[in-house]
Amino acid sequence: MIFGAAPLAADLAGAILAHSLKTRDRVIHKGAVLDDALIAALRAAGHAEVTVARLEPGDVPEEDAARRLGAHFAGPGLRVAAPVHGRVNVFAETRGLFRLDAAAIAALNGLDEAIALGTLPDATPVAPGDMLATLKIVPFAVPGAVMARAASLLGQGAPLRIEAFRPLRTGLVLSRLPQLKDAAIRNTIEATRQRVAARGGALLDPIETPHETAPIRAAIDALLAQGADLVLIAGASAVTDRADVAPAAITAAGGRIDRFGMPVDPGNLLCFGRIGAVPAIVLPGCARSPRLNGIDFVLDRVFAGEPLDDALIASMGIGGLLKDFAPRPEPRVPRATRRTAPKIAVIVLAAGRSSRAAPQNKLLARLQDGRALVAATVDHALAARAALVLVVTGHQDDAVREALSGRPVRFVHAAAFASGMAASLAAGINALPADTAAALICLGDMPLVDATVIDRMIAAYDPDEGRAIVVPTHRGRRGNPILWDRSFFPEIAALTGDAGARHILARHVDRIAEVEMPDDAVLRDFDTRDALAELKDRP
Known part of the structure; x- marks a missing residue:
């Protein structure tokens, strides 16, 4: 192909116009093949020179090249559209898993810059009408030799295919513990039903059992007797080992465990096994939520009929980072649509009357570095990755504010502080901005809880995975502070008297995440004179 500017003369007939040009009454668009009438119209409009492409022997025009190469992408479940301006698009005609030959596509795109094929990522679930790929002939023509090499390459095997989803009959076992709420069961059933239906399957009637190996195994047997092609088990408690309750039920039913754990987050604690061919x-x-997580990666392969094993699950780590949260500096969401990290506030309770340390206000006790005790607590909170530190004052309000002078905190006064801790909690919760995702409630007399502890708790917070309440522990004992998702704010704000929010935990066991800490800082408050004396002696 010869490309360049040329005088507008009769010998340009058959050349391809490279840029759109205006005449008196029309626009002649780029790609138009010049003939005597067009040449005359351009001359009449004052054009003396035009930029054109002139084909050489053997060159294949873009439309013809796109049509011929596009034909190689036709196959079961695939539709290749007619070429337009040197482009053909490939669409899905069935529901399934889109697969591609990455090496063949790379070779095609590396063959010559004239040919450009773009596709969806490999292993993308698709539905009828979804566009899977687009082939563009970049210049106005492709040399014949390049076309021959491209046709030979594509003729070696289909580079694109759809593995159609099979209509699997899917069984679901849900185990229960006393603390598991009915809502968790309902959410799991609905999310599972949606996943199965999206892949063309049918969900058999779910079976609920105690969280014990024997009844789960019996439920598995019942589902297999009903003809289940796939068995899913939603345990009331997360799996912690191949020999745990639910995996043990699979082996007890005559099956085996192929893989415990997967490199997809959320979804790390998936356990994959087989009972015969099922x-x-x-x-x-996280499968209780309908949002994308590791189970979707696995179900796509199962419904598409792909053999799934330890190695394949291990390979899912590439592209397996699905969630954004604070410790990850570069989330996966494209910059234009990226979600911001959830806004976590720290509420420091500093309103109490300090009756056990009377007559001294424990929060104002001076440490060896000269700071007030409450200032050390607040400084740790400020050093963490929280969006806001809010201090609730009450008793000796002015003195507490003075001890925190110059620090970028927000104050709120609990007018009814004398009635007990509940008033402080309500004041803090009600003062939070509307976009606060969660609040970490910290006692003002715990100055050994540093920013590392707070950041570990923030990192663990993920309500979509069921980690809506984060509780620190040391050697199995629960401590403070506690992080609460905003869905619990109304319950906390409604508390009365001197009771803290801890008893709310018993109502939401299924949404708690415990984070083990290396030392006992989360267990230690300093609310007596003896404890304060010990604290002052610390280096």
Whole structure:
């Protein structure tokens, strides 16, 4: 192909116009093949020179090249549209898993710059009408030799295909513990039903059992007797080992465990096994949510009929980072649509009357570095990755504010502080901005809880995975502070008297995440004179 500017003369007939040009009454668009009438119209409009492409022997025009190469992408479940301006698009005609030959596509795109093929990512679930790929002939023509090499390459095998989803009959076992709420069961059933239906399957009637191996195994047997092609188990408690309750039920039913854990987050605690030819999967906790997580990666392969094993699940780590949260500096969401990290506030309770340390106000006790005790607590909170530190004052309000002078905190006064801790909690919760995702409630007399502890708790917070309440522990004992998702704010704000929010935990056991800490700082408050004396002696 010869490209360049040329005088507008009769010998340009058959050349391809490279840029759109205006005449008196029309626009002649780029790609138009010049003939005597067009040449005359351009001359009459004052054009003396035009930029054109002139084909050489053997060159294949873009439309013809796109049509011929596009034909190689036709196959079961695929539709290749007619070429337009040197482009053909490939669409899905069935529901399934889109697969591609990455090496062949790379070779095609590396063959010559004239040919450009773009596709969806490999292993993308698709539905009828979804566009899967687009082939563009970049210049106005492709040399014949390049076309021959491209046709030879594409003729070696289909580079694009759809593995159609099979209409699997899917069984669901849900185990129960006393603390598991009915809402968690309902959410799991609905999310599972949606996942199965999206892949063309049917969900058999779910079976609920105690969280014990024997009844789960009996439920598995019942589902297999009903003809289940796939068995899913939603445990009331997260799996912690291949020999845990739910995996043990799979082996007890005559199956085996192929893989415990997967490199997809959320979804790390998935457990994949088989009972004969029937896949049996212990769902990760995040499967209670309909949002994308590791179980979707596995179900796509199962419904598409792909053989699934340890190695394949291990390979899912590339592209397996699905969630954004604070410790990850570069989230996966494209910059234009990226979600911001959830806004976590720290509420420091500093309103109490300090009756056990009377007559001294424990929060104002001076440490060896000269700071007030409450100032050390607040400084740790400020050093953490929280969006806001809010201090609730009450008793000796002015003195507490003075001890925190110059620090970028927000104050709120609990007018009814004398009635007990509940008033302080309500004041803090009600003062939070509307976009606060969660609040970490910190006692003002815990100056050993540093920013590292707070950041570990913030990192653990993920309500979509069931980690809506984060509780620190040391050697199995629960401590403070506690992080609460905003869905619990109304319950906290409604408390009365001197009771803290801890008893709310018993009502929401299924949404608690415990984070083990290396030392006992989360267990230690300093609310007596003896404790304060010990604290002052610390280096």
